[in-house]
Amino acid sequence: MSGPLDGVKVLDFTHTLAGFFATVNLADLGADVLKVEPPTGNPLRKDEPQVRGESAYFMAINxxxxxxxxxxxxxxGREIAQRLADRSDVVVNNFRSTVMSALGLGYEELRARNPRLIYASLSGYGATGPYRERAAYDPTIQAISGMMSLTGLSDGPPILCGVPVGDLTAGTxxxxxxxxxxxxxxxxxxxQRVETSMADALVFYLSGYYGPAYLADGRVYERVGNRIPFCAPYGAFEAADGYLVLVARTDDQFRRLSRALGHEEWADDPRFASPEARLANRDAVERLVTERLRTKTRLHWMAALDAEGVPAGPVNTVGEALSDPAIRERSVIQQGHPRGGVIDGLANPLRFEGTSVERYDASPLFGQHTRDVLRGLGYSDDEVTRLAADGAVVVGAGD
Known part of the structure; x- marks a missing residue:
């Protein structure tokens, strides 16, 4: 079964995670993504851990x-890139705005040759504005967006998110x-040209309460650890063998939580009788919940909380999460690689009834398809050999 983007040709000039994540999403949906690499190779190919000489990280996102x-x-080399763009539906890059134009691969140049081309650009701060030429990495975007100010304990420093959310949100x-x-x-x-930036994407994610609150009345929230301003109990609580997260936002959820913990009388306590009352007495309700949870294991409490329909989950390590049979069933796949062998990978989260996202081909070796692609453009093997000798292309292993 073909993917929903079967037949869509994507020419991929991206070189960092944000761009890679955009194009791997398109590739998973069935697009034919041709990754353009420089003769020096992409530095992420060397990232640890290595599996038989191949980066697990690079393999996952390519x-x-x-x-x-x-x-x-x-x-x-530039002429070949232009000819490939002529045959492409989409060109994707994540260089700063002037780089592609300087190479003769800017939007205006390529659109004149291929009016149906979709030209997608991603940068740190966007193609316009005073920050457009500023260098960016995920941590700097987390910082400038305001996101980092919300992460961490109230009496501690701001903390980066555990995953590179600036890259991932921008790529998505x-x-x-x-x-x-x-x-x-x-x-x-x-x-047409489409464009976004890491900063644009992460600021948009402030839509989850904090941005609208500031825009409405100038309210600025400080980081409060695992709490949120409008709900209690909410967050991570310690059990006998680790932490679990639970949420009881409504009166019904709080009554169910109280039953699960063996203290249904909490729901009738005037201090906890409404969402507003529980917020006003947050320290008291969280202390009671914590004291009770510490008496037994996460497994015990998850069974009790699930039985009452209370939103809850154990705070897993990455290893625990990816070893959970329920998660593995939907989120872990196997893929082969000519050097890496058969390895586990993370499944695309989208599911389609009438099309497939079950194609998980290996990430390419460096320059693996150079010769084959150039043959498709009409170059003979002798011409490809001369181009390689002249330094215009590199023919990689397996090609």
Missing amino acids: RNKRSIVLNLKHRA SLAQAVLAALYARERTGVG
């Missing part, structure tokens, strides 16, 4: 793609923009 190595500083947002542009092209017959 599966279902092909690789061609082009020297974009070489005239012939750009993939979403590409899908919308492809749909629009079905109606109009022409492509």
